Amino acid sequence: KQEVTQIPAALSVPEGENLVLNCSFTDSAIYNLQWFRQDPGKGLTSLLLIQSSQREQTSGRLNASLDKSSGRSTLYIAASQPGDSATYLCAVRPRDSNYQLIWGAGTKLIIKP
Amino acid sequence: GAGVSQSPRYKVAKRGQDVALRCDPISGHVSLFWYQQALGQGPEFLTYFQNEAQLDKSGLPSDRFFAERPEGSVSTLKIQRTQQEDSAVYLCASSLPTPYEQYFGPGTRLTVT
Numbered sequence: 001k002q003e004v005t006q007i008p009a010a011l012s013v014p015e016g017e018n019l020v021l022n023c024s025f026t027d028s029a030i031y032n033l034q035w036f037r038q039d040p041g042k043g044l045t046s047l048l049l050i051q052s053s054q055r056e057q058t059s060g061r062l063n064a065s066l067d068k069s070s071g072r073s074t075l076y077i078a079a080s081q082p083g084d085s086a087t088y089l090c091a092v093r094p095r096d097s098n099y100q101l102i103w104g105a106g107t108k109l110i111i112k113p
Numbered sequence: 114g115a116g117v118s119q120s121p122r123y124k125v126a127k128r129g130q131d132v133a134l135r136c137d138p139i140s141g142h143v144s145l146f147w148y149q150q151a152l153g154q155g156p157e158f159l160t161y162f163q164n165e166a167q168l169d170k171s172g173l174p175s176d177r178f179f180a181e182r183p184e185g186s187v188s189t190l191k192i193q194r195t196q197q198e199d200s201a202v203y204l205c206a207s208s209l210p211t212p213y214e215q216y217f218g219p220g221t222r223l224t225v226t
Contacts, residue, residue, distance in 0.1 A: 004155070030190055034214075043117070043204065044156075044217040099144065099169075099208075101215070103155030 002027045002094055006104035014112050015082055021075040021107050023090035028068045031093040033060050035064050038087045038106065047088075048075070050096070060108045114141065117218035119205050124194045125224045133161050134190045134221045137205030146203040146215060147180055156204055162188060163210070195225045 003026045013019050023033070036044040045052045048057045050062040050073070056065040063076040077084060087108045091101040118137045126132050138145050143164050143181035148156035149172075158172040173180070177196075182188040192199055202222050206215040 003124050005215075009153075036217075041122075041219070042221040042224075044206075046214060049214060091155070099159060099161055099215075101156075103157075105153065105222070 002030075002092060004090060004102050006088075006107050007108060009105065012109040012110040012112060013080060015080060017080050018078050019075065019080055019109075021088050021109070023073040023075070023104055024051070024060070025071045025073075025092050025102070027094065028071055029099075030068065031095050031100055032075050033064075033066055033073050033090060033092045034101070035062075036074075036091065038089060044089065052110045053054040056086040062106060077109075083109045085109055085111045099111045117207050119203075119218040119219060119221050123222050123224075125226060128196060129194050131191065131193045132195055132223065134192075134203050134206030134223070136190070136207075136218060138188070139216055140185065141197060141209070142207035142216070143185070143210050144208045144213075144215075144216070146206040147188070147190050148206065148207075149174075150202040150204055150220070150224060152170070152201075154215045157201075171186055176217055188189055192223075195223075197225050199223060200225045 005024045034049045035047045050066045061078040066073045087104040089107040091103045120135045145162040147159040150156040160180045161169040162182045170183045179191045202220040204220045205218045208215045
């Protein structure tokens with residue numbers, strides 16, 4: 001059974017620092033992996049989606065990498081800003097499902113001004 | 114264009130009451146999903162519709178939970194005889210025919226007292 005883990009559960013860093021969020025999964029048979037952002041009282045916003053054949057995706061200050069063989073993904077945030085404060089979740093789509101998403105519990109990120 | 118909308122945004126119910134949560138998907142999205150997110154956890158899959166057909170309801174936690182999408186657009190998640198453990202955020206997502214990316218609504222926060 002696929003399990004997704006995100007460590008740490010919470011992270012607080014000063015503004016301007018570069019940081020890395022981690023996501024690990026137990027079964028490498030995935031279709032894709034997606035990083036989401038969740039703000040309090042708001043829904044989930046998709047940040048980056050990496051297909052299983054890709055190694056990384058970039059959007060602005062965000063870069064997500066995928067190492068399927070080791071069951072790991074990282075989300076790199078450059079030059080962090082207070083507006084980046086949110087909970088970041090990763091989700092994998094198993095290869096044997098065209099709609100199921102298996103989620104991590106998220107990392108709550110606080111960027112201190 | 115308009116995103117996924119959900120109503121109400123907040124609902125407080127006394128234990129034993131019935132509740133109905135509404136989801137308006139993005140126009141033209143044939144796939145619709147319901148998730149349950151407990152505090153500090155990632156979303157858990159509840160059920161999936163393609164048009165009006167409920168193709169997967171394996172995630173519904175008990176027979177007190179019922180979902181429908183009679184005309185293939187708006188969906189309603191109904192919870193009968195609510196219990197305290199039903200307190201959570203209920204998220205709705207829609208997409209073009211799977212396996213396209215899912216777009217999430219803001220969620221309904223249900224508190225059962």
